Amino acid sequence: MFNLDALDLARIQFAFTVSFHIIFPAITIGLASFLAVLEGCWLKTSNQVYKDLYHFWSKLFAVNFGMGVVSGLVMAYEFGTNWARFSDFAGSITGPLLTYEVLTAFFLEAGFLGVMLFGWDRVGRRLHFFATIMVAIGTLISMFWILSSNSWMQTPQGIEIVDGRVAPVDWFKIVFNPSFPYRLMHMALAAFLSTAFFVGASAAWHLLRGNNTPQIRTMLSMAMWMILVATPVQIAVGDAHGLNTLEHQPAKIAAIEGHWDNTPGEPSPLVLFGLPDMQAETTRYSLEVPYLGSLILTHSLDKQIPALKSFAKEDRPNSTIIFWSFRVMAGLGMLMLLCAVAALVLRRNGALYRNRVFLWLALLMGPSGLIALLAGWFTTEIGRQPWVVYGLLRTTQAASNHGAVQMSVTLALFVVIYFSVFTVGIGYMMRLVRKGPNAADALHTVDATARRPLSAAD
Numbered sequence: 001m002f003n004l005d006a007l008d009l010a011r012i013q014f015a016f017t018v019s020f021h022i023i024f025p026a027i028t029i030g031l032a033s034f035l036a037v038l039e040g041c042w043l044k045t046s047n048q049v050y051k052d053l054y055h056f057w058s059k060l061f062a063v064n065f066g067m068g069v070v071s072g073l074v075m076a077y078e079f080g081t082n083w084a085r086f087s088d089f090a091g092s093i094t095g096p097l098l099t100y101e102v103l104t105a106f107f108l109e110a111g112f113l114g115v116m117l118f119g120w121d122r123v124g125r126r127l128h129f130f131a132t133i134m135v136a137i138g139t140l141i142s143m144f145w146i147l148s149s150n151s152w153m154q155t156p157q158g159i160e161i162v163d164g165r166v167a168p169v170d171w172f173k174i175v176f177n178p179s180f181p182y183r184l185m186h187m188a189l190a191a192f193l194s195t196a197f198f199v200g201a202s203a204a205w206h207l208l209r210g211n212n213t214p215q216i217r218t219m220l221s222m223a224m225w226m227i228l229v230a231t232p233v234q235i236a237v238g239d240a241h242g243l244n245t246l247e248h249q250p251a252k253i254a255a256i257e258g259h260w261d262n263t264p265g266e267p268s269p270l271v272l273f274g275l276p277d278m279q280a281e282t283t284r285y286s287l288e289v290p291y292l293g294s295l296i297l298t299h300s301l302d303k304q305i306p307a308l309k310s311f312a313k314e315d316r317p318n319s320t321i322i323f324w325s326f327r328v329m330a331g332l333g334m335l336m337l338l339c340a341v342a343a344l345v346l347r348r349n350g351a352l353y354r355n356r357v358f359l360w361l362a363l364l365m366g367p368s369g370l371i372a373l374l375a376g377w378f379t380t381e382i383g384r385q386p387w388v389v390y391g392l393l394r395t396t397q398a399a400s401n402h403g404a405v406q407m408s409v410t411l412a413l414f415v416v417i418y419f420s421v422f423t424v425g426i427g428y429m430m431r432l433v434r435k436g437p438n439a440a441d442a443l444h445t446v447d448a449t450a451r452r453p454l455s456a457a458d
Helices: 006-045 047-081 083-120 123-152 171-175 181-206 212-246 252-258 290-296 319-348 356-364 370-381 404-446
Strands: 158-163 164-170 269-278 283-290 387-389
Touching: 006 047, 006 123, 006 181, 006 269, 006 370, 006 404, 047 083, 047 171, 047 212, 047 404, 083 123, 083 164, 083 387, 123 171, 123 181, 123 212, 164 290, 181 212, 181 356, 181 404, 212 252, 212 319, 212 404, 252 269, 252 290, 269 290, 269 319, 319 370, 356 404
Parallel strands: none
Antiparallel strands: 158 164, 269 283
């Protein structure tokens, strides 16, 4: 397929499946916490608006949760089928960490999900609220273990190599490896922002169509408050994460910046735009800002950031890709901050729900959180290359012994099946959004048996 070898096809296949998958857990994490907040507000204020919104978003949560579970199962099999050598080398670490996720998060979610979705009139208010909180906590615990496993692959510690395999020595160091706290916070905030922009865009769409109900206004208001709080924190966490990456994965930073050479005694510039050329070892058409690279990445004007030419060619990540994926993420982050500030100004002026320019901005920014999330994962995963376990196992050493024909067939099947199944699921979620909370809640109040996730849209 396109003159790609089996290793390239295995990487593309995993990238394709994980890119589809990560969208759903991100929304699941954000919506679970959003639902807990909505139910808590309803219990405190008895305001029917919060209850209506809970019933509406719980249906989208259920559909999204199901697609996340299904898409995640595939990757567990891929570890064994496509990356058997990696599993053999590092399975003593990744296996237990993923098992802990199942034993804690998945069982917690599964145990309370039924009560949360179907127990509204069957259990007491406090018990139902407790179930919602447990589901929300379960999603966060799941993220904890997944990020711990992935972060260990980025910054491995607490292990020793015995007979060519990883052996755990200190599980505390393994779980709380150097990059884990930063990546955990970065992912959690990304999930909350992705969900907030999804909710905000849904509200903006209805307001632009004249559906100016208390439920819709509350959706937009709560989304914009979350964006206002989370975006500056995310920028600060991203900065701290960058410093951590500079310490532990300097080649990744050099590739992100498209920075090839350092002039002795001079601070490093920041390359705003350009076209990194891995063969020519230069960034063509670069637009640079003197001193700014050192200031942002080292917080000083006398330190230099690493240059790509200081690393062996076989140890360099592909700057051509992550140079731009990082800038997509960072650029969207700045637009998010602009959206948050604009919402605050309009709120103070009493025009948040009627300014059509802002509503169009909020609508267009709907997918921005997920796009930034994917761009960030592309940056961190491609930036780890050529390593699967950084500094210990190369990608070329991790793949199973499959042929290009086998990988081509399975990749083509994945593309067809994923687009067939998940396009339908996502399209169904969009139909729910178009109906809005009033229509969904009407079904809930009329028929006690119509609280299935698929009952909310024709």
